[in-house]
Amino acid sequence: MLRSLFPRLTTYVETSPATQDYNCIAWACGDNTRWWWPNGLVYWPTGVRCDETIEAFDELFISGGGFPVITENVEPGIVKIALFALGGIPKHAARQLPNGAWTSKLGTAVDIAHSLREIEGLNYGVVVRLYGVKVPI
């Protein structure tokens, strides 16, 4: 079923049951209790620009301690987050795991571990931003 949505998806692992308790943005930020989206009706951090633009997501991740990074390679002490957009509209975010794989919460469905670019396509668009967040080594 997932491969019909993401034709480039080759190897992936489901890492959670399906739930509507949280979405990909929450999951990328380490929250599995809320649905995050800048529409004024669900959670969005106070003080962060609240519209459906890449700039608003820049503010979100940078206000949370993130900074722009160039590559998606693993760097010790840095957790990376990738923002996907389609036609300039943000659609999805994924977070890098220590082994270099990426973890994504797929809407109301499951979490998966996957290769970053394999979920690019007609649904999520392409990676438009990479952010890093420093973590203790």
Added chain:
Amino acid sequence: MNYMPRPTEANYNALFWSIYAIPTPSIATYKATSGDYVQLFYSHLQKWRSETYYSSSATELQEHPSFKAIVKLGKRVIPLVLDDLRRQPSLLILALHKITGESVVQDADRGNMRAMANAWLLWGERSGY
């Protein structure tokens, strides 16, 4: 005794419609009755869920044609939405917001699916649903 010939079923039908002068309904002139909205609601709900399950975008969920169709069904589907939320808290709360124009979720509860559903269920009780 004279017995009248027993009418056939077709005769009965012709007699009935001639007496009441009501045109015989046909599929071509069928119009949805008020009860059909229940079937429509569940049909749209199923389609909405099956076609948006991968999406995290609350905007995208609200722009889906089936979501718009649910909203268009209006206040009569509120009990159906509340019943669904009672069983499964979900972003179907967005439909209630659109249908009623009300915002019943406290800022602190935004994004928490169960708390948002509970706020709408409480609203439903207070509003007589």
